[in-house]
Amino acid sequence: MDKRVVKRVTPGDIVGVxxxxIPGYGAYIDEEGYIRSQLVGITQFDLVKRIISIKHVKDKPLTPKPGAIVEGIITGISDDLAFVNIYAINEKFxxxxxxxxIIHVSQASNEYIKSLYEAFRLGEVIKAKVLNDYHPYQLTTREPGLGVIVAYCSRCGYPLYRKDDRLYCPxxxxxxxxxxxVFYLFRE
Ligand SMILES: [Zn+2]
Structure with missing residues (x-):
């Protein structure tokens, strides 16, 4: 094994002997003579001084967390269930x-609705809140800030704009x- 290969490591991983x-930044020797990482990062070698150190890597890919506000496009919809392609989390793209x-009909609105088609349509853009922390993410749009932010006329496809509490196609x-x-994008 080539010991100079840069590896991703987490605390406790053996990175050398x-x-x-010699352990450098982010590394230490345990009682058995193994050099281990103290950090989440990648290994770095100074082959002249024979120092192995760990470069800390901030590797936090954005994933939806419960309570996060996400934006997405309705990619599938039935009376009971809508599928959403999430493309932004907490305003980060x-x-x-x-x-x-996924939005279940019971999570779409505080008002009683019989079908999700009363809440959104295919291709529309929504803001929603995440309810769980595993895939597929359960979403809700019940709060006032949540729901469609871009919607289209079901007859002609033109973007609808907000007029009072309804959406209007001119x-x-x-x-x-x-x-x-309440963040609906197009207003009169
Ligand atoms: Zn229209």
Whole structure:
């Protein structure tokens, strides 16, 4: 094994032996002569001074946590269940954010609704709150800040804008019902 290979390590991992290296930053020797990491990071070698150290790596990929506010697009919908492609967590956008969320009809609104189509439609953009910490993420849009932030006319596809508590299509001159977030983007 090439001992100079850079490895990802976590605290306690063996990164070398006493005979070969001196522990540098982030490393220590245990009672048996193994050099171990104190940190989450990657191994670094100084082959001249024969020092092995650990470079701390901040590796916290953003994942949805209970209570987090996420944004996503409705990618599938039935009367009871909607699927959401989550692309932002707590206002942070990153290419690594790509999770599936699920909303059950009982979690869509504080008002009683019979079908999720009364709350959102395919392709619309919503803000939702995460309820659990495993995949697929259970979401709710019951609070006033949550719900659709972009919705489209079911007849012509034009973006709807908010007029009072409803959404309006100026082309079709018709109103539509959704679970509207107070952060809805288009206003009169
Ligand atoms: Zn329309």
């Amino acid at each position: 006493e005979e070969e290296f 990153s290419r690594s954010i790509n999770f599936t969320g 082309r079709c001159d018709q109103y539509e019902t959704r679970k509207i977030s």
